[in-house]
Amino acid sequence: MKDISFRVSMISEDSNSEKIQFTIKDSGIGIDDEFKDKIFNNFTQGNISSMKKYMGTGLGLSISKQFANLMNGEISFESSFGKGSTFIFTCEFKKTNDKKQVMKRKNIESDKLNQHNDRQDKVILYVEDNLISQEVMENIIRSNGYKYISAYNGNEAINILKNNKVDLILMDIQMPELNGFETTQAIRVEELEGKHIPIIAITAYAMREDKEKCIKAKMDDYISKPFEIENLLNIIEFNLRT
Structure with a gap:
C-alpha cells in the first residue's frame, strides 16, 4: 500500500501577501532519472506500451505547474526510482482589508x-x-x-x-x-x-x-x-x- 503525507507551512509574509509551501510525499514507484527533466512537460509517458503497469505523468504535473505559476509560485520535486517522490510547491496569496472585497x-x-x-x-x-x-x-x-x-x-x-x-x-x-x-x-x-x-x-x-x-x-x-x-x-x- 502506498503511503502519502501532506504538509502545509507559511514560509514568508508581509503586509500585502503571504507565501505558503505545500509538501506532498509518497512511497510510490518514484521517477526514473531519464524522465526527471521532462516531468513537467505537457505530456510525458515513462512507458508507451499498451500493457504497461504504470503510466507517465501526462496530466497531473503539467496542471500542477500551471497552478503554481498562476499563483506566483513554483514547483519542484525529489525522487528515487522504487522509493517514492516528494513534491514541493509554493503559492502566493494576497491580503486584503477592503470591506467590499x-x-x-x-x-x-x-x-x-x-x-x-x-x-x-x-x-x-x-x-x-x-x-x-x-x-x-x-x-x-x-x-x-x-x-x-x-x-x-x-x-x-x-x-x-x-x-x-x-x-x-x-x-x-x-x-x-x-x-x-x-x-x-x-x-x-x-x-x-x-x-x-x-x-x-x-x-x-x-x-x-x-x-x-x-x-x-x-x-x-x-x-x-x-x-x-x-x-x-x-x-x-x-x-x-x-
Whole structure:
C-alpha cells in the first residue's frame, strides 16, 4: 500500500501577501532519472506500451505547474526510482482589508457552498491507470463538491458499476487489459435496459478523427490532455444536466 503525507507551512509574509509551501510525499514507484527533466512537460509517458503497469505523468504535473505559476509560485520535486517522490510547491496569496472585497469574497464562497451542496450527491468515476493522474483528478473532483471513485482499468470500472451508483465516467483511452473504447462498449451493453451514464473521453489524442472515434464508440464527450480545469468542469456540468 502506498503511503502519502501532506504538509502545509507559511514560509514568508508581509503586509500585502503571504507565501505558503505545500509538501506532498509518497512511497510510490518514484521517477526514473531519464524522465526527471521532462516531468513537467505537457505530456510525458515513462512507458508507451499498451500493457504497461504504470503510466507517465501526462496530466497531473503539467496542471500542477500551471497552478503554481498562476499563483506566483513554483514547483519542484525529489525522487528515487522504487522509493517514492516528494513534491514541493509554493503559492502566493494576497491580503486584503477592503470591506467590499471581503463581502465579495464571502458572497463568492457562499455561492460555491451552495453549488457544492447541489453536487454532493453526484458520483464521478475516473478510469485511469496512472496513479498520479488519479490523485490530481480526485483533488479536482472532490474540491468541486462531487463524490469520487477511481478505477485502474476497464475491468475494475465495470465491477465498480455493478455495485455503485455512478452519474458520470471520465475515461482514459490507453489502459491495460481493456482500453477506453472496449470498456465503453462493455458498459453500453450492460446498460441497454438501464440508466444511460455519460462517458467523457480524456486522452492525449487531439486530432479531429480521434474525437469522432470517441463519439462513434458511444462516448458522450471528449477532452484532450493537457486540459484547463474550468473547461473540464464545464463539460462535466453539461453532461450531468443532459
